[in-house]
Amino acid sequence: MRIAVLGATGGQGGAVLTALREAGRPVRAVVRDPAAPRAQALAPAGAELVAADLTDADALGAAFEGVAGAFAVTTPFEAGLAAEEQQGAAIVEAAARASLPHLVMASVAGADRHTGIPHFETKARIEQVLAASGLPATVVAPTYFYDNALGELQEVAEGQMKMALPPDTPLQQVARRDLGLVVAAILDDPARWLGARVEVAGDDPTPAPMARAIGRAAGGPVVYEQVPLEEVLRSSPGMGAMYDYLTRVGYQVDLPALHAAFPRVPWTSFAVWAAAQSWPTPRPDALR
Numbered sequence: 001m002r003i004a005v006l007g008a009t010g011g012q013g014g015a016v017l018t019a020l021r022e023a024g025r026p027v028r029a030v031v032r033d034p035a036a037p038r039a040q041a042l043a044p045a046g047a048e049l050v051a052a053d054l055t056d057a058d059a060l061g062a063a064f065e066g067v068a069g070a071f072a073v074t075t076p077f078e079a080g081l082a083a084e085e086q087q088g089a090a091i092v093e094a095a096a097r098a099s100l101p102h103l104v105m106a107s108v109a110g111a112d113r114h115t116g117i118p119h120f121e122t123k124a125r126i127e128q129v130l131a132a133s134g135l136p137a138t139v140v141a142p143t144y145f146y147d148n149a150l151g152e153l154q155e156v157a158e159g160q161m162k163m164a165l166p167p168d169t170p171l172q173q174v175a176r177r178d179l180g181l182v183v184a185a186i187l188d189d190p191a192r193w194l195g196a197r198v199e200v201a202g203d204d205p206t207p208a209p210m211a212r213a214i215g216r217a218a219g220g221p222v223v224y225e226q227v228p229l230e231e232v233l234r235s236s237p238g239m240g241a242m243y244d245y246l247t248r249v250g251y252q253v254d255l256p257a258l259h260a261a262f263p264r265v266p267w268t269s270f271a272v273w274a275a276a277q278s279w280p281t282p283r284p285d286a287l288r
Helices: 011-022 057-064 081-098 118-133 145-158 176-188 207-218 229-235 237-248 255-261 270-275
Strands: 003-006 027-031 048-051 067-070 103-106 137-142 160-163 196-199 223-226
Touching: 003 057, 011 027, 011 176, 027 057, 048 057, 057 081, 067 176, 081 103, 081 118, 103 118, 103 176, 118 137, 118 145, 118 237, 137 176, 145 160, 145 207, 145 270, 160 207, 176 196, 196 255, 207 223, 207 270, 229 237
Parallel strands: 003 027, 003 067, 027 048, 067 103, 103 137, 137 196, 160 223
Antiparallel strands: none
8 A cells, every 4th residue: 555755855755755666665745735846756756746734634634544654754944843843743633533554753863862952852742742642653763864964065165074073973873765764664564663763873973084984975185173062052052952962972873773673774884875975076275
């Protein structure tokens, strides 16, 4: 039976959709605007396009009708933290209305540890709503994404990679493709994963080797520069709180156990991922 994928044009939803299609599963892509170019690009791959806003329980309920399972992801980065909680509540309500056989809800690793990070706490409250609903569900909680390194390509062109972490602090991360494969495996074997909370990471490099890996792929030297945490806290308290937590505590995924539980996932390392990306070539005079 068909699988519904919410946020199918986004990073996580797109990775799940791709993994499901590669596994031969029919997919219903739930998007805000089926006429949008990014949504239309999914149609040639065989995805059924269905319109629904993430806060519209009625439309989501209709999208969940007649499917074997669904993947849902919420976000605070468009309309804010309160809106993310509304999305989570609407998704849970819609799944209950449709008697959805299996809901895989995306969260974030560490959300259940009372971190105080605003965009972790919203996901923690959504997890609580999901648990209270009694729905047949699995929570998938990824760590930091490798793709975050693509957010500052101008820095790479200048021969730099910047983060608010000490250069020797490990940072558990994951490739979106690997996350998609994990979700596809969970949806393929719901009896095994119902009620589970699965934190997902593929590698735990420190920032300095990350910069060197990007430099090798970019064809020029890239050095790591630690951004003062106080600077991040001033510009974005929420992101500052996250980097403070990642410095002091960090994600705590049991990598060997996770990787053993999903042996068909390639578990891409950061270096292998970086080598496959398109980076600007650092200017020869960038670091002079």
